[in-house]
Amino acid sequence: MQLSHGGETSPTGAPVARWSVEQVLALAPDAASRKAGTRLGAAGPWSGTGCDATGAVWGLCKGSGSTTYRTVVDTTGPAYACSCPSRKFPCKHALGLLLLRASDDAAFRPAEPADWVATWLAGRRARAAQKGGSSAAGGDGARGPVDTDAARKRAERRAERVTGGAQELEQRLGDLLRGGLAATDRSGYGLWDETAARMVDAQAPGLAARVRELGAITGSGAGWPVRLLEECALLHLLDTAWLGRDRLPDPLAATVRTRVGLPMSAEGPPVRDHWLVLAQYDTPDSKIVTRRIWLYGRGSGRTALLLSFGAAGRSPDRALPVGATIDAELTPYPGGGQLRAELGEQFGTTASAGPPPGIAAAAAPAVYGNALREDPWLEAWPVTLRDVIPVPSKDGWQLADAHAGAQAGADADADSTADEPADGPADARTGSALPIAPAALSRPGLWKLVALSGGGPVTVFGELGHRGFDPFAAWDPGEREEGGGTTGGSLVQLV
Numbered sequence: 225m226q227l228s229h230g231g232e233t234s235p236t237g238a239p240v241a242r243w244s245v246e247q248v249l250a251l252a253p254d255a256a257s258r259k260a261g262t263r264l265g266a267a268g269p270w271s272g273t274g275c276d277a278t279g280a281v282w283g284l285c286k287g288s289g290s291t292t293y294r295t296v297v298d299t300t301g302p303a304y305a306c307s308c309p310s311r312k313f314p315c316k317h318a319l320g321l322l323l324l325r326a327s328d329d330a331a332f333r334p335a336e337p338a339d340w341v342a343t344w345l346a347g348r349r350a351r352a353a354q355k356g357g358s359s360a361a362g363g364d365g366a367r368g369p370v371d372t373d374a375a376r377k378r379a380e381r382r383a384e385r386v387t388g389g390a391q392e393l394e395q396r397l398g399d400l401l402r403g404g405l406a407a408t409d410r411s412g413y414g415l416w417d418e419t420a421a422r423m424v425d426a427q428a429p430g431l432a433a434r435v436r437e438l439g440a441i442t443g444s445g446a447g448w449p450v451r452l453l454e455e456c457a458l459l460h461l462l463d464t465a466w467l468g469r470d471r472l473p474d475p476l477a478a479t480v481r482t483r484v485g486l487p488m489s490a491e492g493p494p495v496r497d498h499w500l501v502l503a504q505y506d507t508p509d510s511k512i513v514t515r516r517i518w519l520y521g522r523g524s525g526r527t528a529l530l531l532s533f534g535a536a537g538r539s540p541d542r543a544l545p546v547g548a549t550i551d552a553e554l555t556p557y558p559g560g561g562q563l564r565a566e567l568g569e570q571f572g573t574t575a576s577a578g579p580p581p582g583i584a585a586a587a588a589p590a591v592y593g594n595a596l597r598e599d600p601w602l603e604a605w606p607v608t609l610r611d612v613i614p615v616p617s618k619d620g621w622q623l624a625d626a627h628a629g630a631q632a633g634a635d636a637d638a639d640s641t642a643d644e645p646a647d648g649p650a651d652a653r654t655g656s657a658l659p660i661a662p663a664a665l666s667r668p669g670l671w672k673l674v675a676l677s678g679g680g681p682v683t684v685f686g687e688l689g690h691r692g693f694d695p696f697a698a699w700d701p702g703e704r705e706e707g708g709g710t711t712g713g714s715l716v717q718l719v
Contacts, residue, residue, distance in 0.1 A: 243299065247545035248322040250504060250717060251302070253312045257319060264320025267331050273324070274335040279573065281325050281332060282341045285317045295321050296341050298348060300572050302543070305344050313541050382427050386484055389426025390463045393419070393435070397460055405452050409443040416442075430485030434459050458601055478558035479599050490566035494553040497521035499528070500580065501544045502685050503696035505719040515540040518606060518685070518696065519554070519565075520580045527580075527606045528554050528565040546697070547715040548573050559599070563606070579683045579699045579715070582610030585625045586656045592688045604689030611681040614674050615657070620665045621674075623693060625656035626681035661692035669718030673698050676716055686718075 245265075252258035264270075264285060273283035282296040287308070295306045295317040304318040314322075324331055337345060396419055400408065408415065416439030423432035438459070441452045465472065465480045472480065482488050499519040507514045517530040532540035544550065553568035583591065588607045595605040612623040664670055676682055676698055686695040695718050 243322060243326055243545045243548070245323060245326045246717070247547055248319060248326055250546050251314055251322075251543045252319055253314070253543075257312055257314075257316050260316035261314075261319025261323060264316060265323030265327060267324060267328060270321070270324060270331070272338065273321075273332050274337070274341075275325070275332045276334060276337055278345075280337060280341065280345055281321060282337065283321050283324075285320065293317050294340055296344055297322060298345065300570060301348075302545070302573075303348060314543070382486070385426045386428045386431075386486070387467065389423050389428045389431060390466050390484075392422060392426070393431060394460070394463050394467075397456055397463075400456070405449045405456075408452070413439045413442075415439070428485050430483050431459070431462070432485070434462070462601060475559060475598065479601075482557075482559050483599075483601050488557055488559070490555040490557050492556055492558075494555045494568050495521065495524055495526065495565075496551075496553045496571075497523045497526070498549050498551050499554065500549050500577075501546050502527075502580075502715075503717060503719060504544060504546050505696065506540075513540060515542065517542070517544055519550075520608075521554075522549070522577070522580075525580075527563065528556070529563045529606075530567055531564060542567070545573070546717050549577065579685070580608050582608035582683050582685075584627075584656070585609050585612050585623055585658045588658060588688050588693070602689075604687035604691075604694065606685070607688045607693070608683065608685045609658075609693070610683050612658075612684055613679065613681055614660070614670075614677050617657075617659065619659070620662070621660040621670065622657040623660065623684065623695075658688065659692040661689070661694040663691070664694050664718075667719065669695065672716060672718055676700055 249258055249262075252261060269286045270283045271286070273281070275281045278298075279300040280296060280298050282294075285293045285295055287293050293306055293308045295304075295308075295315075297304050297314070297318050299322075302314075304314040306315050306317045308315055308317055310316065336342075416435055420432040420435040420439075423429070423435055434455070438452060438455055441448055441455060444451070462480065462483055465476075466484050469477045469480055478488065499521050502518040502520055504515065504517045507516065513534040515532045515534070517532075519528045519530065520526075521528065530542070530544075532542040534540040550573050551571040553570075554565040555568055556562040557564040557566070588609060591607055592602075592605045596602055609623060611626045613626050614621055615624050616622075660670065673682070673684065673695055680701050682701055683699045684693075684695050685697045686693055688694075697715055697717050697719075699715055
């Protein structure tokens with residue numbers, strides 16, 4: 225799903241992107257908003273529509289009765305404003321306006337913004353400039369001087385509580401092993417729930433979350449004691465790492481603090497780049513909704529993760545159009561790998577220019593293994609796979625290297641002619657394929673990927689972990705390059 229544009233230019237000189245229908249629908253906070261916004265994506269209820277060269281679009285939407293709602297979107301943010309009473313961002317009127325813009329360019333004529341539009345845009349940009357100036361000047365002067373001594377004492381008190389919790393957890397893990405893991409299913413979930421509550425009291429939410437995951441493993445199917453032992457070992461490793469954090473290298477110590485659950489702030493110099501929005505998806509639980517947005521820097525070659533949170537049942541406010549490329553600054557968080565970052569100043573949104581450079585499936589496990597050196601508790605690592613084909617396997621599906629498969633087939637034919645077993649090529653095929661993670665097998669995105677491939681090679685972005693590869697986005701095959709590769713066309717989100 226690539227962006228298109230009508231030839232207008234932004235103040236930075238880059239073309240102003242016009243989002244596709246798929247990208248607009250991906251911004252919807254929930255299914256109800258998506259459905260309601262789709263109904264407003266036609267010209268009928270709209271009047272006074274317009275756009276300008278800075279990326280703003282606006283219009284008047286007829287509501288129930290005589291009510292008319294004023295809606296404006298700054299696509300360089302994106303940011304939304306509407307006079308309707310909805311508390312969702314974007315609301316159905318903003319979605320409808322963007323859907324109309326995506327499907328009917330003739331409904332919008334370049335014009336000077338109406339007064340109410342100009343007032344909102346001026347206020348928004350003034351606040352952004354003030355925020356940038358405050359950051360450049362050292363930042364939080366309006367809030368007064370920071371009491372560093374008080375902050376240090378609070379951090380020390382919390383560290384003491386976390387240390388007490390880690391020591392108690394070590395004792396409980398020891399008791400668990402002495403009693404035998406296979407007997408834990410008779411204790412029920414109460415054992416884990418009570419232990420997790422103790423970690424919450426110790427202000428170590430990261431430890432508490434891992435303890436709750438242990439409770440879900442017990443009795444989860446054949447071989448669960450082995451899986452429980454593996455997770456207990458990782459939890460023990462985290463406990464001992466916290467207790468000996470003073471002896472760890474600084475990046476690993478920062479990773480341990482993050483895994484335990486201590487709050488961390490983005491630090492270091494910001495990285496300005498043209499960031500391709502690879503994927504965006506929400507992970508809900510009983511208390512919050514976590515939104516993950518994956519970005520790839522065209523110039524730096526870095527992959528970054530933006531996290532935002534919303535209350536249970538509500539999506540986070542931050543949303544970026546998948547497939548867009550934003551000119552922005554990101555500030556990385558400390559820790560192994562430094563994948564997580566904070567989104568800073570944005571300078572505009574431009575059209576996408578195809579997928580990032582990928583690697584062969586056979587090379588991906590080594591990339592994940594290297595990442596584990598930085599963070600032993602890492603569940604998965606972002607990877608872009610080049611020229612892979614989704615094929616069915618005994619236990620589900622896998623992504624096979626297109627070129628390795630073709631070579632293996634040729635070798636197999638030669639071996640068959642020589643009346644010799646084809647053990648070598650079979651091993652090559654196995655080593656050049658990655659199993660698709662169980663979580664992805666039940667999602668409709670898997671069938672999108674299969675249909676997109678049509679038996680041919682595609683480029684796929686996702687996360688590779690010990691459970692397999694979880695695909696998040698793919699690019700259609702595009703045009704063939706010399707040597708058998710593909711350029712990669714429009715992006716299709718799979719989550």
